[in-house]
Amino acid sequence: MPSCARATASCCAWARRSAAIGVSEADGLPVHQPRVLIIGCGFGGLEAAKALRDAPVEVTLVDRTNHHLFQPLLYQVATAGLSAPAIAAPIRHLFRRQANLTTLLGEVVDIDPIARTVRLADGGTLPWDRLIVAAGAVNSYFGNDAWARHAPGLKTLDDAFGIRRKVLMAFEAAEREADPVQRAAWLNFVVIGGGPTGVEMAGTLAEIAHRTLPGEFRHIDPARAKILLVEGGPRLLSALPGSLSESARRQLERLGVQVQLSTKVTAIDGRGVELRAASGESRRIESRCVVWAAGVRGSPLGALLARRLGIEVDRGGRVPVLPDLTLPGHPEITVIGDLAAAHSHERDRAPRAVPGVSPAAKQMGRHVAQDIVRHLRGEAGRPFRYRDWGNLATIGRRSAVVDLWLPLGRFHMRGTLAWLFWLFAHIYFLIGFRSRLMVMTDWAWAYWTSQRSARVVADIEGPPGPG
Amino acid sequence: MPSCARATASCCAWARRSAAIGVSEADGLPVHQPRVLIIGCGFGGLEAAKALRDAPVEVTLVDRTNHHLFQPLLYQVATAGLSAPAIAAPIRHLFRRQANLTTLLGEVVDIDPIARTVRLADGGTLPWDRLIVAAGAVNSYFGNDAWARHAPGLKTLDDAFGIRRKVLMAFEAAEREADPVQRAAWLNFVVIGGGPTGVEMAGTLAEIAHRTLPGEFRHIDPARAKILLVEGGPRLLSALPGSLSESARRQLERLGVQVQLSTKVTAIDGRGVELRAASGESRRIESRCVVWAAGVRGSPLGALLARRLGIEVDRGGRVPVLPDLTLPGHPEITVIGDLAAAHSHERDRAPRAVPGVSPAAKQMGRHVAQDIVRHLRGEAGRPFRYRDWGNLATIGRRSAVVDLWLPLGRFHMRGTLAWLFWLFAHIYFLIGFRSRLMVMTDWAWAYWTSQRSARVVADIEGPPGPG
Known part of the structure; x- marks a missing residue:
């Protein structure tokens, strides 16, 4: 070679x-x-x-950008659970001691x-x-790039701030809305795509509605918010075995998420989404907050x-x-x-x-x-071999699914045990001890108080806001 | 009445x-x-x-906005020392238990x-x-509103993110700049206004240049950045006694800040500032990062x-x-x-x-x-009486000035003691135990490592970015 x-x-x-x-x-x-x-x-x-x-x-x-982003936790920034600096490490700082490397923005x-x-x-x-x-x-919006404006995806910190603003502002708008139909539309949240990101977003939105916000509003009950998770295929988390997909669905429904399988999105605009079930039946959901997790x-x-x-x-x-x-x-x-x-x-x-x-x-x-x-050294390249350790996805407080491929065999976990495994795996792989400390503190706090520490929107109108 | x-x-x-x-x-x-x-x-x-x-x-x-902002620490967000959620508490959450209060965005x-x-x-x-x-x-730009674009002030989270981006991006641009004159301009930082905010900004910028960044760049030495603090009056921190103003100036100069007193700003554009000394002498400083702390x-x-x-x-x-x-x-x-x-x-x-x-x-x-x-109850209003406890300003790591008015008399502090007092006063007055915990952790980390935890710029081009 x-x-x-x-x-x-x-x-x-x-x-x-x-x-x-x-x-x-x-x-x-x-x-x-x-x-x-x-x-x-x-x-x-x-x-x-x-x-x-x-x-x-x-x-x-x-x-x-000037930072390495720990994308698996980006949904936590979008749902106000973590601040941006907790999952973003300055690249220059990570490589400060590597003399043969130059960082360029x-x-x-x-x-x-x-x-x-x-x-x-x-x-x-x-x-x-x-x-x-x-x-x-x-x-990727599968050719419907116009949907991007109404249903932001979750790839960058700016995406996450945009979604955080949308979610928090929807509850604020509902609080001020006198018309019950409009109010219900503000409290409808639609997540499109049943992969790990979609499952995590839907589960966390349910927790915000049911655990974080109740008691803070005077004219609405945030717990009456509806969270809908739409998946085109016949099951969630298609990379995992069917039994875990089914477990994830049950855990989501226990949190109050409505799961809609085998359902395609046919339109998204600023007022809602149109869905078509496998039966061919179409329906429209009024919603002001649609999140795209269906593809890249x-x-x-x-x-x-x-x-x-x-x-x-x-x-x-x-x-x-x-x-x-x-x-x-x-x-x-x-x-x-x-x-x-x-x-x-x-x-x-x-x-x-x-x-x-x-x-x-x-x-x-x-x-x-x-x-x-x-x-x-004059040697040839080797073919790449992917060592697959399995898959995991978190759903919410003390609920997750894990499919682990170890040399000894294959392990399935669900519920609290899976959640603890997910927690420590993510903290372990976070880049930098400092971020690990921040995230652990934030999560411990969130767990005991059901509060989310980053409920801040810098600019309620503009595009991007803060972390 | x-x-x-x-x-x-x-x-x-x-x-x-x-x-x-x-x-x-x-x-x-x-x-x-x-x-x-x-x-x-x-x-x-x-x-x-x-x-x-x-x-x-x-x-x-x-x-x-949806948050109460602890403005005295906003300069820490602007200088990447704290994330936005550390100093911003959701208003709705603060008042969740006050039944006679409705929060409206x-x-x-x-x-x-x-x-x-x-x-x-x-x-x-x-x-x-x-x-x-x-x-x-x-x-307030004293009638020169065009200056706002080139010399952002520090009142909101968006202001702070804008300044954070400017500061961090100036070092990045200097690293890529081949022309030594241009490179020097990128490494010139000008803070206008010698009140508490200006003093804190200038001191923190000096710490970033001298303690945080060195070793991370390959083509520039961040420690060679020049930080200039410009004040129109004859001394810094005019609300404090003259001896403390003088002490603040000395502490700043020890950190590497150039302090220019009795100097007026006559022009600000995208490439630098024009200054006029009390002697009538004018000079121009090339700078790409000018911060306005001169008035509201x-x-x-x-x-x-x-x-x-x-x-x-x-x-x-x-x-x-x-x-x-x-x-x-x-x-x-x-x-x-x-x-x-x-x-x-x-x-x-x-x-x-x-x-x-x-x-x-x-x-x-x-x-x-x-x-x-x-x-x-049918009673008349009373005239307002302001109870003045004194003034304080921090300058940098283990340096601050405090002028305390107690019933027993007036106390002056400077250096490490004043810094500790400033530290605990600010943590004490932070709204919410959660924020106190976050800020204390961040500061302890920053103190021991000289690192700043929020060196994140979400969108290197746009306006507002993250915390």
């Missing part, structure tokens, strides 16, 4: 090109180390960067695989010898890169990669995480598609980092 | 009018209790509402003193028998109310009030807090102007609440 020769050759141009982007060396001598550029500091990019700590390379990590808008550069939104360019594209996914697609950067290389992205906007996660004819370019249409290669088994989950992104990040080091 | 007769008479119209705003009684009988409307839930409005807890009145508290845009109603931005109206106007202050004026609602009553606001946009904080000819309307041009009335002393500080607002809030109860 690939070409250390090529990597080394292009390094000679380093000093010249680096001057153009303001990179200079302390001693005036060019440093002959391959430059690895990582686009995106999600789980994949972060792991790749960390795994290159001791490699003889110069790493540049470029992201369009910027948005990559183009990739040139021939000149081996990327172009940033502000016009600057960055050169690279090895490129790791870890740009992640964006919300690869970042547009993937389609752009594919076009440059003459390949095609798949239906989910993801870039098809070779077994070692590189691109055909370009062993120096890898695509990882949610943006990659990757397969897991195991002995004696047909390749299986890798799911778009954070453990997969992290494993891919480590894999490509190790392969880069192997390439530098 | 005023007229319980009038208050009682107008109550008869309550049921009729209340129907128009969606207020209804459980048993169909009109409730014969005077309606007190409080505009604004800053320190004044909050105290007034709390003090009316057991009064035989119906209280409505209207605010245009809305912006008052007009006051009708004859019909005794206020109009909200969304067109709704609210009736009242007693009105407490506690709308606070806004940033009364909310525009004060001028509007004054116009309706045919009186005039003072130069600071504040409404002149009678000794009992009511308005001439309108004993049913009181103005309190930063919006009131009030005087303290003490035996054997000439009336003294009440300063625009939070203890004064709180005392005014309690005063008018007690007077409302007195009026209901």
Whole structure:
């Protein structure tokens, strides 16, 4: 496989090109180390960067925000349970002790695989010898982009603040509304999509309505809010075994969520949603707060890169990669995480598609980092193998489902035990001790008081507000 | 003095009018209790509402945000030391157990003193028998409103997020800047105004540059950032004795802040500021991050109310009030807090102007609440007397100045002792045990690690971002 020769050759141009982007060396001598550029500091990019700590390379990590976001807990920011800083760690701080890494804030808008550069939104360019594209996914409305305005998804902190505002303001508007029909519409919440995010959002909304807010309003009873979870398929959490899907449904209904399976969304506007059941029957739900958790697609950067290389992205906007996660004819370019249409290669088994989950992104990040080091030693890349530990989703206070794949066998958990497992797993994987401490404190508080600590909306009118 | 007769008479119209705003009684009988409307839930409005807890009145508290903001710590949100939820408590939650109080989210845009109603931005109206106007202050640029765009002030959470973004992004831009002149401009920070907010901002910016960020950048040394504090008068913290002003200046300079006294700002644009010293000498400072802490004026609602009553606001946009904080000819309307041009009335002393500080607002809030109860009993209002406990300002890690007025005498503190006093005073006065816990944890962490926990910018381009 690939070409250390090529990597080394292009390094000679380093000093010249680096001057153009303001990179200079302390001693005036060019440093002959391959430059690895990582686009995106999600789980994949972060792991790749960390795994290159001791490699003889110069790493540049470029992201369009200044923080790594712990996305599995983003729904907690959206539902006012956590402040933004609790789940967002400054990238620069995470890598302060990694001497071979430079953090850059910027948005990559183009990739040139021939000149081996990327172009940033502000016009600057960055050169690279090895490129790791870890740009992640964006919300996907299956061609109905107009729905985005009325049913925000949950991918960024701004998304989360937008949803937090919508949820809290809906109760405020209901309190001021004299007309009972309008008031009911303000108290209808619709979550679209029965994957982990949808289940977590619906469960948490039910807890806000039933446990957090009652007693604080004078003209409405927040406990009479209706939370509807709509799923197109025949069961929730399709990645989990059927018995756990069924358990999740029962636990949600116990919290007061109405679950509507085998139901498609046919329209979303500013006043409500239109649903069509499998029977063909249509109905309209008046609602002022609709949350989209039904799907994501690869970042547009993937389609752009594919076009440059003459390949095609798949239906989910993801870039098809070779077994070692590189691109055909370009062993120096890898695509990882949610943006990659990757397969897991195991002995004696047909390749299986890798799911778009954070453990997969992290494993891919480590894999490509190790392969880069192997390439530098003249060794070939290895096919990626995804180690699946199972799936889990939380539903609410002391309720969750866990499907664990251990070497000893497969374990199912539900209820309080599953919830405790989910809790500690998430705190364990949170980046940085400081965030763990913040989140633990917040959760302990929330558990004992049923209160949510981040019920703050900075600007009640505008777009984005605070954490 | 005023007229319980009038208050009682107008109550008869309550049921009729209340129907128009969606207020209804459980048993169909009109409730014969005077309606007190409080505009604004800053320190004044909050105290007034709390003090009316057991009064035989119906209280409505209207605010245009959903939270009470602990403004003295807003600079910590702006400098990434605290998350927004740590200093913002949901108003509704604070008053959940006060049965005679209704919280309403809305912006008052007009006051009708004859019909005794206020109009909200969304067109709704609210009736009242007693009105407490506690709308606070806004940033004032002394007629140069164009400066606002380049030099944000610090009054709301959105202001704080904007400044946080500016500060953090300035270091990011400097890291990417190749031209040394431009780079220096990105690392010039100018704080205008040497009152407590300006002193706190400048001191904290110096700490960020010298303690928090060093080691995290590859192309710049954040410790070489220049922080300039500009004050028009001859000394900092003019409300404190001269010796403490001098001590604050020395402590700031020890932290690396350049203090420029007797210096006026003559221009602010997107690239820097122009200063004129008392000697008449002018100079220009290139800077991309200018913070305005030089002045506030009364909310525009004060001028509007004054116009309706045919009186005039003072130069600071504040409404002149009678000794009992009511308005001439309108004993049913009181103005309190930063919006009131009030005087303290003490035996054997000439009336003294009440300063625009939070203890004064709180005392005014309690005063008018007690007077409302007195009026209901047919007693007259009493002149307001401001109990001044002194002043304090923090400068940075283990440095502050305190001027304490106790019955036993006057105490001055500076350095570590003053800092500890400031710390515990602020934690003590924070609203809600939960916030106290959050802030204490954050500060303990920040103290031991020199790290700041809220270095998050949600949207690096847009306006408002997160906390």
